[in-house]
Amino acid sequence: MKSRILGIKFFVIITISVLSIRLFSIQIMDTDYQEIANRNVIQQGIEYPYRGLVFDRNGKLLLYNDPVFDLMITPKNVDLSDSLLIKKLLFITQREFDQAYLKARSFSRYLPSIFYKQLSNEKFAALQDRMRDLEGFNINSRTTRGYAEIGLANILGYVGEVTQNQLNRDTTGYYKSGDNIGITGIEKTYEKSIRGLRGVKYRNVDVQGINMGSFENGAYDTLPQPGQNLVLTIDGALQKYAERLMEGKIGSLVAIDPSSGEILALVSAPSYDPSLLSGRGFSQNFVTIQRDSLKPLFNRPLQAMYPPGSMFKTIQALIALEQDQVQADEIITVNGKLIGDHAPPGKYDLERAITKSSNNYFFKVFRRVIQQGEHLSPFIDSRMGYKKWRDYVLQFGFGKILDIDLPNEKAGFVPSLKFYDKIYGKERWKFSNIYSLSIGQGELLVTPLQMANLGVILANRGYYFTPHLVRKVGTESLDFSQKSFIEIDTGHFESILEGMQALVSVPGSRAYIPDLVFCGKTSTVENPQGLDHSGFMGFAPRNNPKIAIAVYVENAGWGARAALSTASLAIEKYLNGSVKKKWLENYVLKGDFQDAKPE
Amino acid sequence: MRSQNRYQLDTLSVVYFLSLVMLGWINIYAADYNLDGNTPFFDLNQSSTRQLIWIGASFFLIAVIFILDYRFYDSFGYVIWGVSVFFLLAVLFFGKEVAGSTSWFEIGFIKIQPSEFAKIATAIGLAKYLSSQNVGVSYKYKLGISAFLFSIPMGLIIMQGDLGTAMVFGSLILVLFREGLSAKLLFFSFYAVLLFLLTLLIDQWILLFMVLALFLIGLGLFIKNRKALIFIFWLSILSCGLIKSVDFVLNQVLKEHQQLRVMSLINPNADPLGIGWNVMQSKIAIGSGGFMGKGFLKGTQTKFDFVPAQTTDFIFCTVGEEQGWLGATLIMILFGAFFLRLLTIAERQKSRFVRIYGYSVVSIMFFHFAINIAMTIGLFPVIGIPLPFFSYGGSSLLTFTMLLFILLKLDSQRMEQLEH
Numbered sequence A: 001m002k003s004r005i006l007g008i009k010f011f012v013i014i015t016i017s018v019l020s021i022r023l024f025s026i027q028i029m030d031t032d033y034q035e036i037a038n039r040n041v042i043q044q045g046i047e048y049p050y051r052g053l054v055f056d057r058n059g060k061l062l063l064y065n066d067p068v069f070d071l072m073i074t075p076k077n078v079d080l081s082d083s084l085l086i087k088k089l090l091f092i093t094q095r096e097f098d099q100a101y102l103k104a105r106s107f108s109r110y111l112p113s114i115f116y117k118q119l120s121n122e123k124f125a126a127l128q129d130r131m132r133d134l135e136g137f138n139i140n141s142r143t144t145r146g147y148a149e150i151g152l153a154n155i156l157g158y159v160g161e162v163t164q165n166q167l168n169r170d171t172t173g174y175y176k177s178g179d180n181i182g183i184t185g186i187e188k189t190y191e192k193s194i195r196g197l198r199g200v201k202y203r204n205v206d207v208q209g210i211n212m213g214s215f216e217n218g219a220y221d222t223l224p225q226p227g228q229n230l231v232l233t234i235d236g237a238l239q240k241y242a243e244r245l246m247e248g249k250i251g252s253l254v255a256i257d258p259s260s261g262e263i264l265a266l267v268s269a270p271s272y273d274p275s276l277l278s279g280r281g282f283s284q285n286f287v288t289i290q291r292d293s294l295k296p297l298f299n300r301p302l303q304a305m306y307p308p309g310s311m312f313k314t315i316q317a318l319i320a321l322e323q324d325q326v327q328a329d330e331i332i333t334v335n336g337k338l339i340g341d342h343a344p345p346g347k348y349d350l351e352r353a354i355t356k357s358s359n360n361y362f363f364k365v366f367r368r369v370i371q372q373g374e375h376l377s378p379f380i381d382s383r384m385g386y387k388k389w390r391d392y393v394l395q396f397g398f399g400k401i402l403d404i405d406l407p408n409e410k411a412g413f414v415p416s417l418k419f420y421d422k423i424y425g426k427e428r429w430k431f432s433n434i435y436s437l438s439i440g441q442g443e444l445l446v447t448p449l450q451m452a453n454l455g456v457i458l459a460n461r462g463y464y465f466t467p468h469l470v471r472k473v474g475t476e477s478l479d480f481s482q483k484s485f486i487e488i489d490t491g492h493f494e495s496i497l498e499g500m501q502a503l504v505s506v507p508g509s510r511a512y513i514p515d516l517v518f519c520g521k522t523s524t525v526e527n528p529q530g531l532d533h534s535g536f537m538g539f540a541p542r543n544n545p546k547i548a549i550a551v552y553v554e555n556a557g558w559g560a561r562a563a564l565s566t567a568s569l570a571i572e573k574y575l576n577g578s579v580k581k582k583w584l585e586n587y588v589l590k591g592d593f594q595d596a597k598p599e
Numbered sequence B: 001m002r003s004q005n006r007y008q009l010d011t012l013s014v015v016y017f018l019s020l021v022m023l024g025w026i027n028i029y030a031a032d033y034n035l036d037g038n039t040p041f042f043d044l045n046q047s048s049t050r051q052l053i054w055i056g057a058s059f060f061l062i063a064v065i066f067i068l069d070y071r072f073y074d075s076f077g078y079v080i081w082g083v084s085v086f087f088l089l090a091v092l093f094f095g096k097e098v099a100g101s102t103s104w105f106e107i108g109f110i111k112i113q114p115s116e117f118a119k120i121a122t123a124i125g126l127a128k129y130l131s132s133q134n135v136g137v138s139y140k141y142k143l144g145i146s147a148f149l150f151s152i153p154m155g156l157i158i159m160q161g162d163l164g165t166a167m168v169f170g171s172l173i174l175v176l177f178r179e180g181l182s183a184k185l186l187f188f189s190f191y192a193v194l195l196f197l198l199t200l201l202i203d204q205w206i207l208l209f210m211v212l213a214l215f216l217i218g219l220g221l222f223i224k225n226r227k228a229l230i231f232i233f234w235l236s237i238l239s240c241g242l243i244k245s246v247d248f249v250l251n252q253v254l255k256e257h258q259q260l261r262v263m264s265l266i267n268p269n270a271d272p273l274g275i276g277w278n279v280m281q282s283k284i285a286i287g288s289g290g291f292m293g294k295g296f297l298k299g300t301q302t303k304f305d306f307v308p309a310q311t312t313d314f315i316f317c318t319v320g321e322e323q324g325w326l327g328a329t330l331i332m333i334l335f336g337a338f339f340l341r342l343l344t345i346a347e348r349q350k351s352r353f354v355r356i357y358g359y360s361v362v363s364i365m366f367f368h369f370a371i372n373i374a375m376t377i378g379l380f381p382v383i384g385i386p387l388p389f390f391s392y393g394g395s396s397l398l399t400f401t402m403l404l405f406i407l408l409k410l411d412s413q414r415m416e417q418l419e420h
Helices: A002-029 A032-041 A084-090 A094-107 A121-133 A164-169 A185-189 A236-246 A279-291 A309-322 A350-356 A359-370 A378-395 A417-424 A431-439 A448-459 A490-504 A562-576 A582-590 B002-006 B011-032 B047-067 B071-075 B077-094 B114-131 B139-160 B163-170 B173-178 B183-201 B204-221 B226-253 B256-266 B276-287 B315-347 B352-376 B394-412
Strands: A042-047 A061-073 A113-116 A137-147 A159-161 A180-182 A199-205 A211-214 A230-232 A251-257 A262-269 A332-334 A346-348 A463-465 A470-473 A483-485 A519-525 A533-540 A547-553 B096-098 B101-107 B110-112
Touching: A002 B173, A002 B276, A002 B315, A002 B352, A032 A042, A032 B276, A061 A094, A084 A094, A084 A121, A094 A113, A121 A137, A180 A185, A236 A251, A236 A262, A236 A562, A236 A582, A251 A448, A251 A562, A262 A562, A309 A350, A309 A359, A309 A378, A309 A431, A309 A448, A309 A490, A309 A519, A309 A533, A332 A359, A346 A350, A350 A490, A359 A378, A359 A431, A378 A417, A378 A431, A417 A431, A448 A463, A448 A490, A448 A533, A448 A547, A490 A519, A519 A562, A533 A562, A547 A562, A562 A582, B011 B047, B011 B315, B011 B394, B047 B394, B071 B077, B071 B114, B071 B352, B077 B101, B077 B114, B077 B139, B101 B114, B114 B139, B114 B163, B114 B352, B114 B394, B139 B163, B163 B352, B173 B183, B173 B352, B183 B204, B183 B226, B204 B226, B276 B315, B276 B352, B315 B352, B315 B394, B352 B394
Parallel strands: none
Antiparallel strands: A042 A199, A061 A113, A061 A137, A159 A180, A199 A211, A230 A470, A251 A262, A251 A547, A332 A346, A463 A483, A519 A533, A533 A547, B096 B101, B101 B110
């Protein structure tokens, strides 16, 4: 018996030892369980940063983050027999309630999901007062981009969730699925500065995934860093006014401060309401906007390419003067037969040729520039002349992008030697093949931005700055002080400016602004597809210029009507703060230029 | 002086009892604690608060036990057993079915589980029978009656669908061993259980092949010994029979939820969200405790409800997670010391009745202790029996208290006990 008693005691001790050894193996030897336990309870949550705010040059807020309120539901906690109040507050039917409830329930019984998206202010206010009576419901806020104005869509751009393609191409490894990314506009160009930095929050969750508070009191959490604010060069008031003027038209308006290259206004018409591409309605609205036959997503000032037309005569004059092929006071008699012309035949000096926009005068001048008589063969002579001429034109910023801080800028087109070789064969083309260029027609293509930049060059008498939209990123001012000079003597400008002034600053004329001397040149751009486009380029005041401007209005006929009127109003608005010529404003707003057939 | 000798409560056992109840309560509090800090001090929604009431009730019960005459249990041994069997029968007809088991009476607020009471009654009944003068009765007859005394309640409880509690009665074989059951029989019981578990773990054809191989080796070794050969032959036949019958038992006898529990022991990882979830999460909770544990109230797996039944059957998870290997082992040592003390008490009795009863108490409690912990760490199927004094629950706490204090009452008056 003694041995049995001992045996039983021994059995107790052995059993406890076995259990203790087993515990030792799973608690101390095997560290997997600790990892699994952490995976069970620690959940990593991404805290999305606020994107930077965007202000205009005067500190007016243009783009911000808009809080949006969603009503969330946790199905487990909802008393289904008592859904009267929620239906009343949201104005929904029993069927709508059931649908939303079942959808949330199929996602999870324990985790909150959206019951009603983007509450209106009235519904939000009504709900907020009664939240205590609404067991199982809570209000969740998130942000979408908010726009202070309906306009500026082509400047600000929009954001969207990063796509798989973008994730694959992202070499920095920053982006993760679910992040927002700037898709166009400055949202895209300044993405890195404006996006901020994601934060991470570790939290404990229970078996149903319900948040049980922060992990280790947030010792490992990082706060999201809001994106840097941007200060634009845009003048909000001018931009808004210009957008109003361009309403109902197809075209562009670009205004630049000649002393800095800062863009004051950049209008693309027609445009769209940027808030349509913010938040939940994105995909639906995007398709609608994209299918619009007037292409509101097309950023015309940077992407639309037109022949420059008569505005180009200013460049022709400068190049000819610089190459000594013509003198400003040289009188050239034209009979009006070399090329179609609206200017009368007669005697022209440079100033008058600009003012009257004499096609025949510039035909003759351009012929001298192209055929300088340096070679016996007219073909080779033309080729040499054209090459020199083209080099000058490129200096004005044509045929290449100006590198504005917006995506998808177009370069325009200045035909190369090879281009003509391909059409006519090498040394088989001469002045007579390319004379259309003399009046800014033919194969030349420019963007409205490049034309406004020409206004800057004329205003500065020979140089420009890289046109740009952003002044300041965060607290840091951006440096755009680098000047691009054109190799043309400053003295050559005055007679051209004289002609431009005489065109627009004549008391009693449509564009005249009292007490303001300004210079400009119109174009009636030939359009084989329909009515001519109306174009204008200029700057003001003549001395110490403050604004350079280019306007294109498609199918509006005479440059002297739609484009010049619009530009004149914008200049007056910007320099004087208000517009006195209400009749002109009404004329432009009415936008009925269709009767404007060449007189 | 004399009265002190005659009436002596075993203080050491009482200290063990109080320590276990207190540690148990602390762990129930921890398992039930709300991490947001809003745990009210006295809230009947909290298991720990209700457990306090049960602890109070158990003290009341102790007082009743000490007021009752010690001869009551001996004298009414068979009556107590009979009443408990009656209730076990009655619950089959009038009981309430909860989670596949029909083991509860529900009278208003009060829920009574006759199978808990049957543990005490069977211990008393068995002690009564084995301690009776039964000269001239054969060993086999005595064994048969003993087996009858605990198989009847065991069978009835299996019929209720509560296999776990029924298995507890099997532990009484240890009492029989102490009272002279042949070691061979005990060996066979263990061999059968071991083979049963092996059948679950290893493919039965491999096992059958192993039996055949052992048989052939035995044949070679004992070729001259006819008696040994016969033994080996029958043992092999029985082994094969058992292996084949396990398949039958698993698929025909066990209910579906019991099958799943057995299967989850074999491979808890195969179905982590199904029945294996309990064992998996329980092991994760305990395993993540490490050496020193995460600290009091700092366990995450138990707090966030990853472990099911964390205050009742899986209370040991809280011990393992928060107190680590050290705390868990210390608590097991405390249990061990407690059991050894009870064995010492049993052995010092002059009365056979008290001694046999004492062994029954140790067997029942030790079985609960060992199997409960084994199932939380994946060494045994989840059969849903509580950890004595630790698991939340009135029936189990009161049952274990009664089991213990009836023994301590009898022990305190051992000088007055008649020798049988």
